[in-house]
Amino acid sequence: MSASPLVRLERVGKRFGAGPAVLAGLDLAVEAGEFVSFIGPSGCGKSTLLRLIAGLGAPTEGAISVAGRTPERAREELFFVFQDPTLLPWRRVAANVELPLLLRGEPADRRRERVRQMLALVGLEAAAGQFPWQLSGGMRMRASIARALSVAPRLLLLDEPFGALDEITRDQLNADLLAIRERDPFTACLVTHSVAEAVFLSSRVIVLAPNPGRVAATISVPFAYPRTAALRESPEFLERLAACAHALRGVIPS
């Protein structure tokens, strides 16, 4: 047996109150080093799934483990990137990136050094002293990612982080995210609405079917990292794209 997976879900189900099941019978394992994307129609519970892995809410059935512990106990191992940048509007960019380190009680000189590194990583050195309202949407998301990576999480959970951005900015941030991951490796779970984004970023795409949310198909994306933007134009990439689109078409209720 190899080491246990970083994330393991066993027969996970979730319902809110007396409502219908949002997720049912989910079995899933994410190995360290993987980049897994979840894709599916609206209401298939993919965001709920990601939140459960982060410990923001508990499953009503089954069990989730992260690094062999419950998600609540594994908080130092993971960080979450929200759909909105979720920056504190009264803190400058550097102070926002610093926040998780500050709350963990890291000493000031270590915080300063780490924030400098993170801002360089996402290309925001020049914006360190600005307030969130002074940034563009793409820059805000870069700050949000820098903040998430500041604590060097083993597992990064991304909940449609680029959904509100224009396509050019989105492609740019996709490429940047992979470049960052080359330097600062982390395991990633991404929820997205974009098939192209899922295929470009992931080593594995999981297609979820709705009502209740369950795994419908798993498509492996075997291209080696580092990946560059040129990959998007290759026939192999388009073939994977088609496979995902086909699987997705199968789960969309007519």
Added chain:
Amino acid sequence: MKRRIPGLLPAVTGAALIAAWYAAIRLFHLAPYVLPSPGAILEAGWRERHTLALSALITGEGALLGFLAAVLGGFLLSGIMAFSFRLKESLYPYILILQMTPVIILAPIFVLWFGQGLPSIVAITFMICFFPIVANTTMGMISVDRNLQELLVLCRARRIQEIRYLRVPGAMPYFLTGMKIAGSLAPIGAITGDLLTGTAQNGVGGMGFMTILYFSQLKIPELFASGLVACLLGFLFVGGVNLVHWLVLRRWHDSLVKPG
């Protein structure tokens, strides 16, 4: 569009009002003790300038002390109530009861407890200013964006850190709104307190005391002049709070930052 001269419209309105004032006195043959002319009021104010200044100072002192006590106490209480929902549930009804009890009725009790003059005036001002600050600040402390709350959960923030780094800064716009309302009420509170419990030295007391004195002597222009001074005192308070608002929020809050 033509360039506007700032302040032109209010100035025109003011001139029209003053003209109408004079016209009304002429037209209805109003006696100076019914409606003194603006000129007579200014004259009376100038004549009484030393008395009025001292009186405004006395009232200003009571208003400022009561206001500051309410700002401090209201902020601390809101912070304490932000700690736990149960604590807020337990305390809030009694804060409401305190607010609903008319201060006029409490005034004699305050005099009984704290004695005549400044201490009772401060207590009455405090009572009037306290609620707007607590109500607004508490609203701010509990209206924190859900995502930001979850962010702090993910950062493994302790409750005290959540309050310090998220709830207190997030509540600042609300706190300042409460301060603005309280600031405009503070002089009214102090004058009310002065009316009920004020004392005088050498015939000069707070503005409430002077109101009674001028009225009993039928010094109606002086009465109007003291109203004008009280109005200026109110502006001083609101201006002060506006300055604090600007200092605290100018860098990040939507009410003050200009996009672009």
